[in-house]
Amino acid sequence: MSAVTDVANERPTGVAAEPTATAAPAPVRTRRPARLFAISTLSVLFVLAAWYISTDRGWVSPVFLPKPGRVVSEALANLANGQLGKDIWMSTQRVLLGFVLAGVFAIPLGIVMAVWPPAKAAVAPFVSLLRPLPSITWIPLTMLWLGIGEAQKVAIVFMGSWIYILLYTVESTKRVDPLLIRAARSLGANDLDVMLHVILPGALPGIIAGLKVTLAISWSCVLSAEMIAAQNGLGALIWQGKDWGNLALVLVGMLCISIVVLVADKLANMLERLLLPWERHHRT
Amino acid sequence: MTATMSPILAARKVTKTFTNAKEQHVVAVDDLSLDIHEGEFICLLGASGCGKSTILNMFAGFIQPTSGEVLLHGQAIVKVEPRCGMIFQSYALFPWKTVRGNVEFGLRMKGMSRAERRERVADFIAMVNLRGFEDHYPAELSGGMQQRVTIARMLAADPEVLLMDEPFAALDAMTRQVMQEELLRIHQQSGKTIVFITHSIDEALLLSSRLIVMSARPGRIKAVIPNELPVPRHIAVQFSPQYGELKSTVWSLIESEVRRHGAAPDR
Numbered sequence: 001m002s003a004v005t006d007v008a009n010e011r012p013t014g015v016a017a018e019p020t021a022t023a024a025p026a027p028v029r030t031r032r033p034a035r036l037f038a039i040s041t042l043s044v045l046f047v048l049a050a051w052y053i054s055t056d057r058g059w060v061s062p063v064f065l066p067k068p069g070r071v072v073s074e075a076l077a078n079l080a081n082g083q084l085g086k087d088i089w090m091s092t093q094r095v096l097l098g099f100v101l102a103g104v105f106a107i108p109l110g111i112v113m114a115v116w117p118p119a120k121a122a123v124a125p126f127v128s129l130l131r132p133l134p135s136i137t138w139i140p141l142t143m144l145w146l147g148i149g150e151a152q153k154v155a156i157v158f159m160g161s162w163i164y165i166l167l168y169t170v171e172s173t174k175r176v177d178p179l180l181i182r183a184a185r186s187l188g189a190n191d192l193d194v195m196l197h198v199i200l201p202g203a204l205p206g207i208i209a210g211l212k213v214t215l216a217i218s219w220s221c222v223l224s225a226e227m228i229a230a231q232n233g234l235g236a237l238i239w240q241g242k243d244w245g246n247l248a249l250v251l252v253g254m255l256c257i258s259i260v261v262l263v264a265d266k267l268a269n270m271l272e273r274l275l276l277p278w279e280r281h282h283r284t
Numbered sequence: 285m286t287a288t289m290s291p292i293l294a295a296r297k298v299t300k301t302f303t304n305a306k307e308q309h310v311v312a313v314d315d316l317s318l319d320i321h322e323g324e325f326i327c328l329l330g331a332s333g334c335g336k337s338t339i340l341n342m343f344a345g346f347i348q349p350t351s352g353e354v355l356l357h358g359q360a361i362v363k364v365e366p367r368c369g370m371i372f373q374s375y376a377l378f379p380w381k382t383v384r385g386n387v388e389f390g391l392r393m394k395g396m397s398r399a400e401r402r403e404r405v406a407d408f409i410a411m412v413n414l415r416g417f418e419d420h421y422p423a424e425l426s427g428g429m430q431q432r433v434t435i436a437r438m439l440a441a442d443p444e445v446l447l448m449d450e451p452f453a454a455l456d457a458m459t460r461q462v463m464q465e466e467l468l469r470i471h472q473q474s475g476k477t478i479v480f481i482t483h484s485i486d487e488a489l490l491l492s493s494r495l496i497v498m499s500a501r502p503g504r505i506k507a508v509i510p511n512e513l514p515v516p517r518h519i520a521v522q523f524s525p526q527y528g529e530l531k532s533t534v535w536s537l538i539e540s541e542v543r544r545h546g547a548a549p550d551r
């Protein structure tokens with residue numbers, strides 16, 4: 001035992017050495033992103049400038065592309081009268097409801113399919129049949145069944161999302177290292193323990209990655225549903241802009257979609273870091 | 285004496301054949317019989333690919349023999365056997381659990397309370413010299429540190445038989461020596477049966493009560509050598525003439541196998 005304490009006495013230096021060793025490469029890593037960020041900014045500024053100059057000089061007719069200033073004033077006006085906020089909120093609500101329902105349905109189903117082949121055999125034919133169908137193909141049927149209210153929009157989001165969540169869940173559950181399952185069993189784990197301590201945490205990173213991809217798909221579903229039949233929401237806003245020949249409004253709607261999806265993605269990344277602490281500091 | 289005692293672990297005419305991706309049959313273990321008695325410290329030596337890990341996997345219940353049977357207390361091992369704890373060649377730590385979470389896993393599976401677990405686990409973490417790293421994830425540790433976590437995880441689960449697949453391979457010489465002495469101490473105190481795979485003859489001579497040299501593929505037992513070096517053993521045993529003799533015996537056995545197989549053990 002004396003030998004153990006000897007090495008233990010050396011440990012503090014080892015511990016101290018570790019943070020400095022990992023901190024050292026940081027400046028090298030930040031330098032490059034800083035330059036890349038500058039390039040991204042310049043590239044955006046360049047396109048904005050090209051847009052401004054070409055519309056200001058009349059090289060491009062406002063019928064095809066409004067001036068940047070028009071888009072900004074249109075956005076401000078719609079923000080001020082609350083219309084834009086309401087549309088964003090309506091679309092977000094529909095997406096979240098349909099997306100959450102799809103997750104609640106598809107994640108457990110996917111896990112069961114991955115660990116129990118009969119379940120997979122039962123569901124697989126429907127997945128193959130439904131997967132090629134874009135969500136808009138569900139619009140006629142859902143309208144017939146659910147009318148043109150909220151339920152129909154949510155149904156479109158659900159139909160467009162659940163299969164992706166299912167496929168990601170099945171794949172990432174199947175990829176869980178069988179060696180870890182053996183290790184758990186060898187340490188006395190029963191089936192439930194294996195599920196809770198190995199399969200679920202092992203599949204979680206893949207499931208979350210799938211949810212992030214699917215969230216953007218859910219957004220495109222709600223927009224197409226709203227363009228076809230809705231009083232409000234960003235899709236309806238864009239369609240109104242088109243009907244009224246108000247191109248600036250169309251662009252405002254499109255920009256809002258990009259921003260909302262971007263924000264949603266950032267939020268999802270934060271949630272991911274919170275849920276997967278062990279993935280946070282992978283050695284590189 | 286051992287002849288009258290029934291073995292704790294036994295292999296009876298065990299053959300294991302794998303079918304690889306190209307549909308070829310690989311005989312990993314061929315007609316192997318072996319009795320291991322309670323309290324023995326067995327070291328398995330043999331060229332890379334001769335079937336050592338395969339034997340251990342059968343004792344742990346991870347795989348079943350193609351023919352013959354493996355027995356624990358005279359009963360066939362037909363599913364994963366928690367009474368035979370395994371240290372994996374490739375660590376197999378749970379990446380989503382901290383060092384503490386990994387080490388306490390076995391105790392948790394036994395339903396031990398959180399407070400009691402904490403206390404027990406602290407001892408094992410201290411034993412493998414990882415105090416201060418309790419809340420680190422495996423990905424944040426070096427290979428040698430991860431290997432020590434697997435050792436602590438198995439010891440904490442307290443199985444009857446310890447199956448160890450090159451458990452010290454990734455450790456530096458200094459830590460390895462500490463762990464070897466620690467393992468000898470555990471063996472002496474607990475009287476646990478240990479089956480230990482190693483590529484180091486010195487390690488095998490220091491630790492084992494019996495050495496088993498395997499022939500190159502297909503895996504068979506080439507020689508069983510009782511290790512009568514005095515116990516309790518210390519690293520200084522290496523300087524005795526008895527040690528030198530035993531080492532050259534074992535070396536000549538292994539050397540002929542490596543030659544016959546055409547390649548040195550590669551890693």
Ligand SMILES: Nc1ncnc2c1ncn2[C@@H]1O[C@H](COP(=O)(O)OP(=O)(O)OP(=O)(O)O)[C@@H](O)[C@H]1O
Nearest residue numbers: 302303304310312331332333334335336337338339
């Ligand atoms: N799952 C498997 N599928 C196919 N072949 C396998 C499998 N597992 C092992 N083998 C083969 O069986 C033989 C013995 O493998 P094993 O892992 O037992 O060797 P080993 O003695 O532990 O070698 P090492 O010292 O390199 O760890 C090898 O030829 C290997 O290719």
Ligand SMILES: [Mg+2]
Nearest residue numbers: 336337373449
């Ligand atoms: Mg091996």
